[in-house]
Amino acid sequence: MAVLLNGLRLVSSGNLSLHGIKSLQYKSTRILCQLPCKSSYQGRPFSNKNMTVELDNNTGVAVIQMKKPPVNSLSLEFLTEFAINMEKLEMDRECRGVVLTSSNPKIFSAGLDINEMYGKTPEHSGEFWRAVQEMWLKLYGSNMVTIAAINGSSPAGGCLMALACDYRIMADNPKYAIGLNETKLGIVAPFWFKDSMINVIGRRATEHSLQLGLMYSASNALKIGLVDQLVAQDKIMTHALSVMSEWLAIPDHARQITKSMMRKPTLDRLLTNRESDIQNFVNFISKDSIQKSLQLYLEMLKQRKS
């Protein structure tokens, strides 16, 4: 946790929301530039199989750009890499905010990789689901300001990633859609997917949305509050960085404690039910009827192309 005081940055380590508020370990780091200032930009990229992560030392803002062809589907490998990168940024005292976006100009993320749920052993399914949980816990429970720059379609798990952020900016393109469409695949969004959506758009809209597996166009997503703002595609990153600077103008400790207060009950619900949630997933996904639904859905995706 970082507190800004008279130009000094007072920092504590650890994840506020997951582990409670930790005692402050003070270190003094002069903040040279609190707002994005391009002229003194010093990018520091790391890890680049499925995403690039670039931390601007001057602003304390990292950009995670997902780049797993063709559609940023969330495979076990992707999710593991994502969690490691989030952990690194969380531990990095220089980093105060993260913008999550995609290198694919049309797709933010296609959601969970369906191939990870089809025809796999229970052991693999369990490992995969733990990685999905970890991705969400790291993002929803982050101390950093998190902004989703949704520059393309974002179904299911992709929508979950956006819901886990503090703020959502979507490209204003009628072709892009976002939502939790699980029921359309014959599967069920787990309770923490549902909770994440309730916390953003409210109970009634979530029930409607989840039962029908609705995907919303960018303008309809804005109407129901699923995204906070629509911006022209080519302005989305500049705008996300400008919104970030507004969030970073708030003292970290006050914002982080507030964030934790709002999110802790939702996080705790998964943390206390983590193993049973994995078991539920494995049991559910192993059913013949669910495997059949996933097989048909995969075939439909392939046929759509031809």
Ligand SMILES: CCCCCCCCCCC/C=C/C(=O)SCCNC(=O)CCNC(=O)[C@H](O)C(C)(C)COP(=O)(O)OP(=O)(O)OC[C@H]1O[C@@H](n2cnc3c(N)ncnc32)[C@H](O)[C@@H]1OP(=O)(O)O
């Ligand atoms: C009692 C309760 C217990 C509960 C227990 C839990 C139950 C399980 C919960 C599981 C939660 C699931 C969450 C998910 O995220 S499921 C995934 C949902 N995603 C989708 O439905 C998206 C499907 N894809 C699309 O709509 C389009 O592909 C998309 C709009 C993303 C892009 O369209 P575009 O035309 O640009 O590209 P293509 O359709 O041609 O796709 C290109 C190739 O990518 C493959 N593809 C697409 N999406 C996925 C995916 N999610 N996983 C794997 N592969 C994907 C597609 O098949 C094409 O492949 P080929 O090039 O080989 O043909």
